[in-house]
Amino acid sequence: MKNQVDNIIEKNKITDEEILETANSLRWDLGENLHDSLLESIYQDAAEISEKVVTKVDEKPKFDWDRTLDRLLTSKWTGFPIMLLILTIVFWITISGANVPSALLASFLIDTIHPVLKDVAAYFGTPLWLDGLLIDGIYLAMAWVISVMLPPMAIFFPLFTLLEDFGYLPRVAFNLDSLFKKAGAHGKQALTMAMGYGCNAAGIIATRVIDSPRERLIAIITNNFSLCNGRWPTQILIASLFIGSMVPAALGGLVSATAVVAVALLGIILTFVTSWFLSRTILKGEASTFSLELPPYRPPKILQTLYTSLIDRTIFVLWRAIIFAVPAGAVIWLSANVMIGDQSIGEHIVNFMDPFGLLLGLNGVILFAYIIAIPANEIVIPTILMLTVMILKASGVGEGAGVMFELDDYQIYTELFAAGGWTLLTAINLMLFSLVHNPCSTAIYTIYKETKSIKWTAISTFLPLVMGIAICFFVAQIWRIFIGAG
């Protein structure tokens, strides 16, 4: 009797297992091509509906802009030259435009405000150590960050965003796609690489569009070779100081822009080489195919672009740099003023690192700056400047630890670097090292969050660092053999 009741209930109420069992057995009957036939049905319906709904007005447009532009921008012959030309123009505008406001800002924040702050502190009888830590350390670090970084960013980011909104970046991806395939990587890596030009952490998150874990890891590890927000200003500044100054002033901007483009290109080449290497060693496999849709060109909305690129990128990056500059400024000031024996801690560290730095064609100050600047690449140049002033007590341009006068144009930087014993080799290697070294701590943390693997995080961190050291070492050795002491 009880059995019968159960049977009735079971007959009426179908269980989850029963559904799954039925599905399983039916699946066998249907065979393999279910997925394809489903897709076919969808395509067929889509075609039918669109046929009914869309009519193309029979009126030949006079000139199809999109087609013509695409033919030019993605052609085998003109695609790459145009890409280089556009990049060069963008950097040239940035470099020649940032020069003057940068100097003005520096002279205002450092020449005018700094002494006022010192006076105010003295009036209130602030203890010397506190005054030094706050005003010479933290305030000066922020002042340097703002004056060095704000002008190039305020020019570069809007230009770059305009290119993005116009629809140019997917064309770049299209041009690079076949190269990525040859390197055994996913074509979408061109997109994540382009995202990396804004911020590597964003580029790393963007690799989620890549389905295959193997290709995704390649994209994550090589994203660091895309110069990010924080490193563009370094490249631009060093290029204009050392490389631009070697030619007549009229050509300076153009030549420095070319140098920055060259470094960015080297980054792309390293991306391919590293991808190729990884896909043949620890991340073996075939490249998978995908379809990339070229979006239509859209006239960018100038005002909105200016607004979003200023708020989202410029202010965002600047704010981040300032936040990291605060502790860095304190560290720099302390290292320059806490003495062990007759030398400050900073001097000990710089002297200790100097031999190794020189071996790489860099110097102790640069290496020490890179360690302080691990949290954010943005503050490398300001850190180097402050360390040079405070620890080496660069004479002629500074007075005491970190107080400066007479800021004219970029002159001040040139004098400072000369005082620190810099040569053209130092500049070139700094640009190279800035391109190829460990990712910043935000990027490292993002890599860990995305991969959930200490192993891959470590590889992504140390692989570029080792590569950077090797590249700088070889460049320095070859330079010294052929060009002389540097």
Added chain:
Amino acid sequence: MTNKLNNCETCPVHQSTYLKKLGVNMDRWDYALALAGNPNTGKSTVFNALTGLRQHTGNWPGKTVTRTEGGFIYQEKRYKIVDLPGTYSLLSTSTDEEVARNFILFGKPDVTVIIMDATRIERNLNLTLQILEITDRIVICLNLIDEARRHQLRIDERKLSKELGVPVIPTSARKGEGIDELLRAIHEVANGLYVCKPHHITSGSKSLKRAVSQLVEKIENRFSGISNARWIALRLLEGDPRIIEAVKKGELDNLYQRIENTETK
């Protein structure tokens, strides 16, 4: 006539009577919306137009990988809106497609707004038809209508709406055209004033049809009142692991309850 309408809806006084942009300040809401669509159809632009947020909208596919949330108030109802990653399909297993698919199915949006690129109707329909299988609360936003005009395309949105059985609103989100009509349509579907009768994929082999109807019968028996039994059946026949798991865990039960609740509201 369209011009007149445009003048009216771009006028700030007219908009502000009904729409209040909330940005990210959403703690409670009456209705949840999902924004779905192919990559680079302007989902983020529509999202910004509705929420007043300024998510950067890049002109390239794959801008939004994770979902972004925001909110607005329209006609005194609070709406939460989720911007899903753009996908071409919901059938494969890549992360972005799963995020989009799972949210439409398990996230229980009250209305799914599908953004279609008016210049690429046929390709966009592939995704649209798949979403129509999953849910029956849909508004289609036919975006980039200005670009379609520029490309000499004429689109009969009424016929499209009839074919698909859901409201179709032509918009140009960049210029703010059609946003007001879109809001009205969302409001109507969310409040049950407009009942969608979504198009279902018709063709298919005989053996498939038989298999589907056999399974649909069982699913409808198990989860009475379920609206997307056909789609679930198809997914089970394909062996979709996430849907199999959902059946095992009884997650579909909750879906059914939700539908009942909102209908009694």
